[in-house]
Amino acid sequence: FEAYRPEGYIDAVATAGGTGAVHIAIANYSEVGDDVLASDWRWGIYGSLCQEIGRRLTTFALLDESGAFNIESFSSAVADVLRKQDSLLIILNTPANNPTGFALSDQDWAEVLQVCRFHEKQGKRISILVDIAYIAYAGEKNEVRTFMKQFSNLPPHLFIMAAFSMSKGYTLYGQRAGALVGVSSSEDVIKEFTELGRYSARTSWSNVNRAAMTLLTTIRGDAxxxxxxxxxxxxxxxxxxxxxxxxxxxxxxxxxxxxxxxxxxxxxxxxxxxxxxxxxxxxxxxxxxxxxxxxxxxxxxxxxxxxxxxxxxxxxxxxx
The missing domain is CATH 3.90.1150.10 (Aspartate Aminotransferase, domain 1)
Known part of the structure; x- marks a missing residue:
């Protein structure tokens, strides 16, 4: 989060790269048979990750006719899915979207969260996975993270996760280390997130690369x-x-x-x-x-x- 750490309870689970983080999020924050929502311009493996564990990937139009974030398509897609299920996992790959290089603005994020708050008030549960795999190459580290402050003090049934990749952020391709980070206003939600994540990690790949984890903590501990x-x-x-x-x-x-x-x-x-x-x-x-x-x-x-x-x-x- 650098200078834009949101207020609330935060914890993380080490994962087998950013892909492992996406896998755990899908497995634990959607049900078998559920629709998971992502943009039409997206990393193709999202669909495979959903299919492999019995979910369906559905999409909204990332861009409107002017080339801006299509909040109308997003809002419509969220409403459509929540008419048939009580919870929804949304994957947003930003900034430095793969495959387009597009990024949501702070205003786009405010509108996304407004849509999600509306449905949360109707009794729905919404989880947003922010895939930040390429954030290290999106610009100055604080300037590209201003949107993260908006994750402060959200309702308990509006849960934020971030999928982090050491491959990009620490120039460490091939070492398969990353993290799934959770942010919530509820301590109970974060405790559940950590327990579920550790269980899923243990049953998927046991433990991730120790040398990579040691490298991360060494670098972060040395200015x-x-x-x-x-x-x-x-x-x-x-x-x-x-x-x-x-x-x-x-x-x-x-x-x-x-x-x-x-x-x-x-x-x-x-x-x-x-x-x-x-x-x-x-x-x-x-x-x-x-x-x-x-x-x-x-x-x-x-x-x-x-x-x-x-x-x-x-x-x-x-x-x-």
Missing amino acids: ALTKRLDEERMEFFRIIQQRASLFTEEAAQCGLRVIPYHAGFFISIPAANPQAVCEALQDELVFAAPLALGVRLGVCSVPLPKIKGLAAKIKKAVDK
Whole structure:
């Protein structure tokens, strides 16, 4: 939370990466047969995680026609699901959304919580999982966390969780360490969260990588090491931003439509036939990922010189 730690009871469960955190949240805060809500532009594995344990993923439109967060679609989807079930788990991947680089603003968050408060007052139970896997590359660490203060003193039946990944935040890919963090105004809710999480972790993967956990506590306990890590991450952030800025500038110049990008590893391009676009790009030695609604480009892995001219190549493939 850095400078924006919310008021309330907070605890965490170590998980097998950010994916493990998402798994525990789905397993413990939805029922078999339930709908779990996420945005249409999303990480595809959310659906697999739901399906594997007997849940269904349903979606709302992330963006409206102006490219802003679609609060109307979100509100409508929440209401639709809660007409048939008494509780709902919502997954919001922000900031630095995978696959788009989009982020909810503080005002967007205020409206999301207003919708959820309304249904909580009607006797429904709502849990929000904030997937912050890429937050370390969304900007200055405090500026990108201002929304977290809004999680203070929420009603007991409106529960907030965050899925954290050491892979990104501590530049530690492959070590499979993360955490599921819970925030509540109720001590009883947090105690239950911790007990459920530990049980689920124990029965899913036992314990996570001890070396990774030791590294995290060592760095966080040393101001000099924390400062060095912050500086390293910000340098990576600046490199990615340079690439993304060049790509979005050239996309605007050649008329390529791009999902509004704020920060993060990925940029997405809407396409009617994503698979065909990706196959056409392979002829240009450009390798992108096909999604349900478009194509995902990993600016995290493309050097700046190779970004130049890339938008035009993608525009040609999309038109074809």
